[in-house]
Amino acid sequence: MNTSETQAVQARYARRDNSADAQRYSLYANAAALQAQQERLRAMARLWCAHGWTDLSGRTLLEVGCGSGGNLLDLLRLGATPTQLTGIELLPERAAAARAVLPGGVTVLEGDACAAPIADASQQAVLAFTVFSSLLDPAYRQQFARTLWRWVAPGGGVLVYDFVVNNPHNPDVRKLPLSELRALFPCARLQSRRLTLAPPVARRLPTGLIAPASLLLHPLRTHRLTWAVKPLTPP
Structure with missing residues (x-):
């Protein structure tokens, strides 16, 4: 556990304007955010179906950085x-916000993921x-990746959705290129695809044009969804 990096992450989130974020990422008020969510869900379902999972019932699933519980x-x-x-x-x-909206059976843990009591x-x-x-x-990125990989059962995987380009207006985030993902999960078999039309572009489009524009303007997709699969037997 890297206490200094954990504190730095907390400070970065505290600097953000939460009211502005709420509008920017609202699925109700922002058609671009809704389109990005739906596109991501379809891609997740396709990845897992191709992996041989016909449904999610009974599967042990964990999200790190679950926020207020939307995912x-x-x-x-x-x-x-x-x-x-x-x-x-x-x-x-x-x-606390996640616990308020999720069913009682869902476990929500609070604190640094690298110190979480996950078997x-x-x-x-x-x-x-x-x-x-x-x-x-x-160094903390590497420690974090090792922790997530340790939690995964053989035949399962880590699902990463993140930026592949830097945001010039937000110095508190840094892109995660596919080459770095390969280095973070060297034993994984990666399945990856670019998603999400650049939000500043998508927010300026009429609602009906966001989805086709995302399909056509592939170079303007700013995120990548990657399924990093752990082998059934150690390499």
Whole structure:
């Protein structure tokens, strides 16, 4: 556990304007955010179906950096079992918000993920959505990746959704290129695809044009969804 990096992450989130973020990422008020979420869910379902998972029922699934619980709710809608679902959140107020909206069977842990009491090889999928990009210390990124990989059962994987380009307006995040993902999970078999039309572009488009524009303007996709699969037997 790197206490200094954990404190730095907390400070970066505290600098953000939460009210502005709420509008920017609201699925109700922002058509671009809704399109990005739906596109990501379809891509997740395709990846897992191709992996041989016909459903999510009974599967042990964990999200690191679960925020106020939005992605965990999406997993429930996709068929995940509440008692097999875990979220970990660093910020106490976000963890409390997640507990308020999620079913009682879902476990929400608070604190540094690298210190969380998760058993080795206990999870079939570990999700980290826009988490690595908030970890600016390369050594802590490596420690974080090793922790997630340790939790994953053989045949399962780590699902990463994150920036592949830097945001010139936000120095508190750093891109996560595919080459670095390969280095962070050297034993994994990676399946990856670019997603999410650049939000500043998508927010300026009429609602009906966002989805086709995302398909056509592939170079303007700013994120990557990667399924890093752990081999059934050690290499």
